[in-house]
Amino acid sequence: MxxxxxxxxxxxxxxxxxxxxxxxxxxxxxxxxxxxxxxxSNLEDISKKIFIETTQLMDKNLKKYMETHEQSVIPExxxxxxxxxxxxxxxxxxxxxxxxxxxxxxxxxxxxxxLERANVDVIDILGYINNFVEHDHIKTILICNEKxxxxxxxxxxxxxxxxxxxxxxxxENGLLNSDKPLVEKLSEKIEYVFxxxxxxxxxxxxxxxxxxxxxxxxxxxIDGLLMRYGNNPDLVKFLREHxxxxxxxxxxxxxRNLRILKHALNDFSKVFEAVNKYYPNTKLRxxxxxxxxxxxxxxxxxxxKITKDKFVTIESNxxxxxxxxxxxxxxxxxxxxxxxxxNNYYFNFKSDYRFFKFIEIxxxxxxxxxxxxxxxxxxxxxxxDTEKLPAYKRLLTEEYWKISDDKFPDIISEVIRNIKxxxxxxxxxxxxxxxxxxxxxxxxxxxxxxxxxxxxxEAMDKAVSNSDYVDNIEEEISRIGLDVGDEMDExxxxxxxxxxxxxxxxxREQADSxxxxxxxxxxxxxxxxxxxxxxxxxxxxxxxxxxxxxxCASNEDIxxxxxxxxxxxxxxxxxxxxxxxxxxxFKGVLDDYCSGKETSIKVVMLKExxxxxxxxxxxxDSSVFENYSTEEDILEKLDNI
Numbered sequence: 005m006x007x008x009x010x011x012x013x014x015x016x017x018x019x020x021x022x023x024x025x026x027x028x029x030x031x032x033x034x035x036x037x038x039x040x041x042x043x044x045s046n047l048e049d050i051s052k053k054i055f056i057e058t059t060q061l062m063d064k065n066l067k068k069y070m071e072t073h074e075q076s077v078i079p080e081x082x083x084x085x086x087x088x089x090x091x092x093x094x095x096x097x098x099x100x101x102x103x104x105x106x107x108x109x110x111x112x113x114x115x116x117x118x119l120e121r122a123n124v125d126v127i128d129i130l131g132y133i134n135n136f137v138e139h140d141h142i143k144t145i146l147i148c149n150e151k152x153x154x155x156x157x158x159x160x161x162x163x164x165x166x167x168x169x170x171x172x173x174x175x176e177n178g179l180l181n182s183d184k185p186l187v188e189k190l191s192e193k194i195e196y197v198f199x200x201x202x203x204x205x206x207x208x209x210x211x212x213x214x215x216x217x218x219x220x221x222x223x224x225x226i227d228g229l230l231m232r233y234g235n236n237p238d239l240v241k242f243l244r245e246h247x248x249x250x251x252x253x254x255x256x257x258x259x260r261n262l263r264i265l266k267h268a269l270n271d272f273s274k275v276f277e278a279v280n281k282y283y284p285n286t287k288l289r290x291x292x293x294x295x296x297x298x299x300x301x302x303x304x305x306x307x308x309k310i311t312k313d314k315f316v317t318i319e320s321n322x323x324x325x326x327x328x329x330x331x332x333x334x335x336x337x338x339x340x341x342x343x344x345x346x347n348n349y350y351f352n353f354k355s356d357y358r359f360f361k362f363i364e365i366x367x368x369x370x371x372x373x374x375x376x377x378x379x380x381x382x383x384x385x386x387x388x389d390t391e392k393l394p395a396y397k398r399l400l401t402e403e404y405w406k407i408s409d410d411k412f413p414d415i416i417s418e419v420i421r422n423i424k425x426x427x428x429x430x431x432x433x434x435x436x437x438x439x440x441x442x443x444x445x446x447x448x449x450x451x452x453x454x455x456x457x458x459x460x461x462e463a464m465d466k467a468v469s470n471s472d473y474v475d476n477i478e479e480e481i482s483r484i485g486l487d488v489g490d491e492m493d494e495x496x497x498x499x500x501x502x503x504x505x506x507x508x509x510x511x512r513e514q515a516d517s518x519x520x521x522x523x524x525x526x527x528x529x530x531x532x533x534x535x536x537x538x539x540x541x542x543x544x545x546x547x548x549x550x551x552x553x554x555x556c557a558s559n560e561d562i563x564x565x566x567x568x569x570x571x572x573x574x575x576x577x578x579x580x581x582x583x584x585x586x587x588x589x590f591k592g593v594l595d596d597y598c599s600g601k602e603t604s605i606k607v608v609m610l611k612e613x614x615x616x617x618x619x620x621x622x623x624x625d626s627s628v629f630e631n632y633s634t635e636e637d638i639l640e641k642l643d644n645i
Contacts, residue, residue, distance in 0.1 A: 005145075005146045005147075005148065005208075005212045005214070005215045005216070006020075006145065006146070006147045006148075006216050006218050007148060007149065007150045007215055007216065007217050007218065008149065008217055008218030008219060008220075009149055009151065009260045010220070010225065010260050010262045011218065011220040011225045011228075011262065012117075012147045012149075012218050013117055013147065014225065014228045015218060015220060016038070016115060016117070016145075016147060017038075018228065020145070021036050021038070021115075024036055024113050032111055033111065034111055034112065034113050034143070035111060035112055035113070036112070036113045036114075036115060037054060037112050037113070037114050037115065038115045038117065039053045039054070039114075039115070039116060039117070040117045040118045040121075041116055041117065041118050041119055041121065041122040041124075041129065042117075042118040042121045042122070043121070043122070043123060044122045044123060044124055044129075045123045045124065046124060047124060047128065047129070047132050050116075050129075050132065054114070112142065112143075113142075113143045113144070113145065114133075114136060114142055114143070114144045114145070115144075115145045115146075115147065116129075116133065116144070116145070116146050116147065117147040117148075118147070118148070119146055119147070119148035119153065120148050120149055120150075120152040120153040121152075126153065126204060127204060127207060130204070130207045130208065130211055131207065133146070133211065134207070134210070134211050137211060138211075146212070153204075166190055169190050169193035170190060172193060173189060173190070173193055222251045222254065222255075225262065226243075226247050226250055226251065229262075229265070229266055229269060230243050230244060230269075233269075233273060236273065236277070238276075238280065239273055239276050239277070242276065242291065243269070243295075246292060246295060249292060249295055249296055250265075250269075250295070250299065253295075253296050253299040253300055253303075253349060254299065254303075256300075256348050256349055256351075257299070257300070257303035257304075257307065259303060259307045261303075261306075261307060264302055264303055264306045264307060265299065265302075265303075267302060267306070268298055268299045268302035268303070268367075269299075271298050271302065271363075271366060271367055272294070272295055272298040272299070274366070274372060275294055275298060275363060275366070276291070276294075278372070278377060279291065279294070279381070282377075282378070282381070283381050283385075286381070286384070289355055290355075290357060290384055292353075292355075293353075293355040293357060293358055293360075294360060294363065296349055296350070296353065297349075297358065297359070297360055297363055298363050298367065300345070300348075300349040301315065301363065301364055301367045301368075302367050304345065305367060305368060306367075314341055314342075315364045315368070316368070318342075318359060318361070318364075319361060320359070320361060320383065321357050321358065321359040321360070321361075321380075321383065321384075322383075322397070323359075324342065324358065324359035325358070325359075326400065327342045327343075328342060328343055328346055346358065357383075357384050360380055361376050361379075361380055362376040362377040362379075362380045394418075394422075395414075395415040395416075395418035395419045395422070396418075396419045396422055396428060396432060396436060398415060399415070399419065399436060399439050400432065400435060400436070404439065404443075412448070416443075416449055419436060420459075423436065423459065423460065423463045424459070424463065426463065426466035426467055426470070428463070428467060429467060429470070429471045429472070430464055430467045430468060430471035430474070430499065430502060430503070430506070431471070431474045431477070431499075433460060433463050433464050433467055434464070434477075434495055434496065434499050436460075437456065437457075437460045437492065437495050438492060440456050440460075441453060441456060441491050441492065444456060453491050456491075457491065457494060457495065460495060461494075461495070461498055464495075464498055464499065464502060465502070468502050468505060468506065471502075471506060472506060472510070473503060473506040473507045473509075473510045474503060474506075475507075477496070477499065477500070477503065508544060511539075511540075511541050511544035512544045512545070514536070514541060514544075515541050515542070515544045515545040516545070517532065518532045518533050518536070518541070519545055519549070519550060519553060520553075522553040522554065522556070522557055522561075522565070523553060523556045523557035523558065523561060526557070526561050526564075530564070530568070533568065537572050537575070537576065538572075538575075538576040538579045538580070539579070540579070540580050540581075540582045540583045541583075542580075542583040542586045542587070543582050543583050543585065543586045545586070547586060547589040547590040547593055548593060550590055551590065551593045551594065551597065554610075554613075555597070555606070555610070559605055559606055559609050562606070562609045562610070562613060563609060566609075566612070566613045566616050569616070569617075569620070570616050570619065570620060573587075573620045573623060574623075577623050577624075581624060584620075584621060584623075584624045587617050587620050587621055588621055590617065591614050591617040591618065591621070594610055594611075594613060594614045594617070595614055597610065598610050598611050598614065
């Protein structure tokens, strides 16, 4: 028996088989017969396989066929014929063939692989093989993974075994006794009644003369895996030169699953070909990192070590690095995992670009996204050289201590220029203040906190015009990855004030984009507005413009808009509370319009609309409107000022 976890079949095909067939013992040359027991469902299937491989009748027909098609191994579809003997002219009058009568195995060595994966009881298979060994004295080799075999022996038909064990315990009046936990009693009874493991050990002791535990050198396995890429010499050359990276990443994965490694190398071959085709001047370090990342992500996802969504929300290498910097500050499981992933697979391997979104998508979904591939590669070209990376990005995406002492003053000066010129986004300025206050407290820069505050507050006011609303400020600030002091409070408070302005601007633009679709593009309106069912977007729109658009819509659309609004407020009453003043003003405009109008279908519809708006207003108490001022009120106050 050859026992082990990985590489056994390759070892047989490339070493043992050749060695056996090169021997000449007492004038006799041996040939080998290999058969996998994977999926074998009955013992006759094994006999058929041996018969096909050994019968001399095969030479008359099948051998000619094999020579014609340049095949050295009988194809599986030929082996699985219902009555193979008919093909050879052995069977007559539909008599069933006893395959055992045709074995010619005097000079044969049998090899049975995948013992643990057969669908026949292992004890039965070993008994069957014992006939060859004990009675016919045929030299036989078994290849298996005894760890998997042991698990299979214990777990097969577990539900049935548990039912029978419970039945026996019940008959013995031992089911309800409280001397032991029920689970323990059932386990002991199952082991006693169905002790297959001991049966296996007994027959193994009788059958197996020698057992070899196969633990191959990993480089030997890699050589075997690389043979499949013979038609791509550049890839083979690259992989052979970086066998150490493949080996170390495989070891770091903590699993011995060669199938995942094989799939990962297949995935990398696709990556390698695409990079060489579209970006042939890509730096070697990038390709090395891609190799590590492809193997690492494959093992993390396919070995079931994590759920796929751990990587889904990370969109770029910049975000990946930001998570690394902040992982020790924000108590976030995702960030802890990313840092653990990075420390494991990139330990002692320095690379500025360590996350490739297109590879993550390919491994996770099997889709090679060319758009994402080109986006990643362009980012790599623009950022892989840290000398070309903007100074502020170096501070935000790298640990500051990686910057050399002679470069640090230049980086600080460049960032100061960016801040004063208004080149940066609002959120970037806030995060940079965290770094600068940290540097100031440690005397790394010649700025006191007071001067820094003034400079950054002024820069924030400038940055509003070219910034976007941020709805996760706490998480963004946590990504600074430094111990920020109380001086950050004033900056954050000012940010919230400016961010609220950006939020209002964002909603006003979105509201205008949505409601301008009434009445000419109603389908687009319904589609867009459905995305804001729980968001208070109405209080960022003018009630008179709403009135003009609604009254120009068809009667059917007026009805649909009304129903949409009512359902929306009933479902998201609390979330839409801030829209109540708008509803009140909009209702007033509708009432003014309908007052004194001659009756028509549209007027009736608008009056019904007003009644339903009254129902919406009844959902809220008067406190919602206490601090509300109409447009006229505001203009009057401005005149007084």
